[in-house]
Amino acid sequence: MLNQLRLIRVVSILSSSPRSINIAAPSISINKLPSNIRPTRSQLLMGSSSYTTSSHSSKLLFRQLFEKESSTYTYLLADVSHPDKPALLVDPVDKTADRDFALVKELGLKLIYAINTHVHADHVTGTGLIKTKDPSVKSVISKSSNAKADLFVEPGDKIYFGDLFLEVRATPGHTVGCVTYVTGEGPDQPQPRMAFTGDALLIRGCGRTDFQVSCLVEVQRCFTSLCIHRQDTNKFIFTLPKDTFVYPAHDYKGFTVSTVGEEMVYNPRLTKDLETFKGIMENLKLAYPKMMDMAVPANMVCGLQDVDGIAKAC
Numbered sequence: 253m254l255n256q257l258r259l260i261r262v263v264s265i266l267s268s269s270p271r272s273i274n275i276a277a278p279s280i281s282i283n284k285l286p287s288n289i290r291p292t293r294s295q296l297l298m299g300s301s302s303y304t305t306s307s308h309s310s311k312l313l314f315r316q317l318f319e320k321e322s323s324t325y326t327y328l329l330a331d332v333s334h335p336d337k338p339a340l341l342v343d344p345v346d347k348t349a350d351r352d353f354a355l356v357k358e359l360g361l362k363l364i365y366a367i368n369t370h371v372h373a374d375h376v377t378g379t380g381l382i383k384t385k386d387p388s389v390k391s392v393i394s395k396s397s398n399a400k401a402d403l404f405v406e407p408g409d410k411i412y413f414g415d416l417f418l419e420v421r422a423t424p425g426h427t428v429g430c431v432t433y434v435t436g437e438g439p440d441q442p443q444p445r446m447a448f449t450g451d452a453l454l455i456r457g458c459g460r461t462d463f464q465v466s467c468l469v470e471v472q473r474c475f476t477s478l479c480i481h482r483q484d485t486n487k488f489i490f491t492l493p494k495d496t497f498v499y500p501a502h503d504y505k506g507f508t509v510s511t512v513g514e515e516m517v518y519n520p521r522l523t524k525d526l527e528t529f530k531g532i533m534e535n536l537k538l539a540y541p542k543m544m545d546m547a548v549p550a551n552m553v554c555g556l557q558d559v560d561g562i563a564k565a566c
């Protein structure tokens with residue numbers, strides 16, 4: 253079926269000549285480099301502030317973007333070594349869709365996907381708005397979310413943008429359809445790897461598990477999808493290498509990034525046994541998200557508040 257793909261490969265993979273320098277490395281003095289490997293102005297523009305981590309890939313452009321009302325992070329990733337500069341946005345927000353779309357244009361990228369980690373409850377996704385600006389952009393969400401989108405992913409799927417890709421891992425618990433997108437493994441892929449965890453794994457926390465009918469089941473799902481060490485690498489986040497960067501959809505304390513290793517040691521919820529974890533999650537006493545009653549129905553159909561109108565855009 254067209255919109256239920258096990259494997260998404262959008263643009264033809266073109267090999268690019270290897271670069272001998274990492275133009276993102278701030279310690280290199282550009283003018284001291286021989287002219288034949290000195291970056292051009294546009295390379296400098298793309299490379300000078302493309303990273304907020306020490307991930308190394310001459311191909312990846314990476315930006316962490318923030319929406320302050322819901323404390324949401326949106327992530328922009330692009331393969332800038334590919335001639336088309338294919339890009340994707342993870343968890344765009346309606347309020348910052350104009351900003352993010354303008355940034356994509358300024359950087360000369362071709363946005364191909366607007367991807368959601370799950371059906372958000374605290375803000376409206378920017379996916380629908382972005383599609384009205386560029387109808388060629390495909391919306392993506394997990395099949396298990398039961399939301400509308402152009403493409404549905406399942407655990408184990410790979411989402412290609414140029415030579416780079418994201419793997420899909422199931423991380424249910426906050427919602428049934430929560431997934432984490434992890435950068436690929438391979439010589440040309442970013443190192444360390446990067447995990448876009450949505451609300452499943454937060455920095456020193458995790459997503460609330462009280463939205464479902466049976467909270468206890470969701471608490472258990474959350475714990476097992478994040479913590480239990482097994483060989484099923486499509487599922488468990490803590491099986492990723494310890495240096496994998498953790499990029500959540502929210503942070504309420506000013507953190508921007510963590511690592512799997514750090515969360516395995518310092519996460520105050522996920523370092524506990526299952527019974528203690530259940531107790532913590534049942535007693536969070538978090539307020540009902542302010543926008544939940546509006547955001548969830550909107551996000552089930554791609555994010556525009558006009559539900560009838562957006563059904564066509566998804």
Ligand SMILES: N[C@@H](CCC(=O)N[C@@H](CSS)C(=O)NCC(=O)O)C(=O)O
Nearest residue numbers: 373374451457458459460538540541542
């Ligand atoms: N006050 C905010 C919602 C805060 C909240 O509930 N955050 C969620 C993720 S967004 S649904 C969560 O899982 N938090 C876990 C935690 O421990 O904070 C609002 O009204 O929107």
